Amino acid sequence: MSRISRAAQTLTALSIVALLSACAALRGVTPTATQPAAQPSPTAQPQEAPRFYTYQVIATYPHDPEAFTQGLLYADGVLFESTGLNGRSSLRRVQLETGTVLQRRDLEAQYFAEGLALVGDRLIQLTWQNRVGFVYDRTSFALLQTWSYSTEGWGLTYDGQHLIMSDGSSTLRFLDPQTFAEVRSVLVTDRGQPVERLNELEYVNGEVFANVWLTDWVVRIDPNDGRVVGWMDFSGLLSEADRQQPVDVLNGIAYDPQGDRLFVTGKLWPKLFEVRLIPR
Secondary structure, three states: OOHHHHHHHHHHHHHHHHHHHHHHHHOOOOOOOOOOOOOOOOOOOOOOOOEEEEEEEEEEEEOOOOOOEEEEEEEOOEEEEEEOOOOOOEEEEEOOOOOOEEEEEEOOOOOOEEEEEEEOOEEEEEEOOOOEEEEEEOOOOOEEEEEEOOOOOOOEEEOOOOEEEEOOOOEEEEEOOOOOOEEEEEEOEEOOEEOOOEEEEEEEOOEEEEEEOOOOEEEEEOOOOOEEEEEEEOOOOOOOOHHHOOOOOEEEEEEEOOOOEEEEEEOOOOEEEEEEEEEO
């Protein structure tokens, strides 16, 4: 990495910390650095420096600007989306090419929906502070089951064996997909330093991709030990014209394994993007 690139990333880190300090009260958390600038503590095990990525936009698709995107996944040739906010939370089946909502189930007003995962023929949806999860039939959206957990619910994905859940901290929890019991957990770190505010999750080719709340960064995580192996910078996706209407932060990652396609969007964003990662 060039000195110029490293200096630019350091300035970006400082900008993110300033933003977090101003905005953290929105969710009642204490701001910390979310871009890897700090050195590990003397007792931390040394880690290899992660790679940094920018992106190329491959395609742009319409996205409902009223959708406060909290969970996103791709299956059956369509997107499944969980949207948040009290009184506006929903589970949706969305046509990728047009952004048309093909199927929708609204949640009761007391629930603030969050992450979403697909396990076989079941869709599993988190709520933020209600600490209640919902299990739906993949086809009909009929409610099959509810379950409870002791933390906040933020992001959720499935690695083929376990559900992986974030709660806004630097911890990922691995759950039995049938009983929802916690099997293990990992602390997500970059060179020994915890990475906070892990939000929406997607399992991609053996790694967990995680939005870092309040930033345009997505981290690539080794789920075996929680080590951050990459940082993806998605700043600049939305044009100034797109930002004329109210928009919120980047949040929403979906992966099409058959087509090897990666999709990202944000809360209240009018567009969803298919992107290709470019090392820098």
